[in-house]
Amino acid sequence: MSKHIAIRLPDETYGRLQALAERTGRTATLLYIRQAIETHLEDLGDIYLTQAAMERIRSGESKIISGEEFWRGMDD
Template sequence: MAKQTAIRLPDETYERLQALAARTGRTATFYIRQAIEEHLEDLEDIYLAEQVLERLARGETRTYTLEEVERKLGLDD
């Protein structure tokens, strides 16, 4: 099931989007959906990475060297 939402765009972005839609015969909605779908995973990854960095900075988590991981997994032969 699809949900509907509304966004506000700067005038220049709106005009560019409308021009692209007119030139290609696609709808502005198509390009908005495509942009969101292509970039949402990247934004999620950035958010998760920032959370990990914050935990590292607070000393709540630690990193492991490659040697430590190999030793733990028995790959240090």
């Protein structure tokens, strides 16, 4: 199942999107917007997880270990 979503784009961004769609013969919404979201969704998830990990390190809840310590712990 798929869901619909509506967004507002600045005129310049919308124009660029439409121009690209016309040059390539593709539809803007179906291909480019969906592709952009799917491409960047994983990156955004990684960024948020990294920020959360850094906060745990800053608060002392987690600590940074060396690669050697990491691999030594894998043998346990």
